[in-house]
Amino acid sequence: MPGRPRSLEADAAILAAALDLLLERGIEATSIEQVARRAGVTRATVYRRFADKTQLLVATVEAACGSPPAAPEIRDVEHLLTGWSYALADPRQRRLLRRLYAATDDLPELATAYRTRFGEHRDQARRQVFARARDRGQLPADTDPDVLLDVLTGAVWQHLGSRPDTSTPADVERFLRAVLHHAGYRPEGRGDATH
Known part of the structure; x- marks a missing residue:
């Protein structure tokens, strides 16, 4: 076994906290520490998932936008x-x-x-x-x-x-x-x- 599986709840909490902070305060004012605090996890928990703030925010935006089809159908x-x-x-x-x-x-x-x-x-x-x-x-x-x-x-x-x-x-x-x-x-x- 490769180790303990990551908590899906922690994943969701981190992305939700990052999105809220991004919307409320902007990119510059959003930090790993603030995201961890709002998500109720440690900074280490965030860093195990994302190497830096850029990766975290990219994942946050992707999660916020969902999974649209690669080629969206727009009829007219x-x-x-x-x-x-x-x-x-x-x-x-x-x-x-x-x-x-x-x-x-x-x-x-x-x-x-x-x-x-x-x-x-x-x-x-x-x-x-x-x-x-x-x-x-x-x-x-x-x-x-x-x-x-x-x-x-x-x-x-x-x-x-x-x-x-x-x-x-x-x-x-x-x-x-x-x-x-x-x-x-x-x-x-x-x-x-x-x-």
């Missing part, structure tokens, strides 16, 4: 709008996204890990949705899916930084729909764009 622009609207109406998710944005400078490894594990596949699926919408005539024929994704992602960050965390899914959807409208999105389409 309306489905994309609904999904983003519900995600951005969750106050904890909003705070987590702002903390991850700050990680670009404060802890680039964390931002890179989030982008690699969650961002790249989602972005590719979103680009494909925009390309299909363009081909159906719901977006102007000269729409560049990469540029439109950048515009919509910028709008998301604008919403996170300028709107209250009490925003409802309907509030967020109105905001994002207005951005897409100005980019030429028309849900009803304009016929087959190939003719």
Whole structure:
């Protein structure tokens, strides 16, 4: 036997404590010692699982985001709008996204890990949705899916930084729909764009 198995309860308590501290205080103010104290375990217990704070926070973000499919299924622009609207109406998710944005400078490894594990596949699926919408005539024929994704992602960050965390899914959807409208999105389409 390789030794005593790790406590699943301790694992969960450590990740929950790390997430709470990250949301409340930010990356810089979250330490292994504080996580251990809040989780009710020793620092050694945390270090047996994570070599340093970076590894702990990467695991924390991965646990908080769950296990999304490698290639998420986004049916169309309306489905994309609904999904983003519900995600951005969750106050904890909003705070987590702002903390991850700050990680670009404060802890680039964390931002890179989030982008690699969650961002790249989602972005590719979103680009494909925009390309299909363009081909159906719901977006102007000269729409560049990469540029439109950048515009919509910028709008998301604008919403996170300028709107209250009490925003409802309907509030967020109105905001994002207005951005897409100005980019030429028309849900009803304009016929087959190939003719």
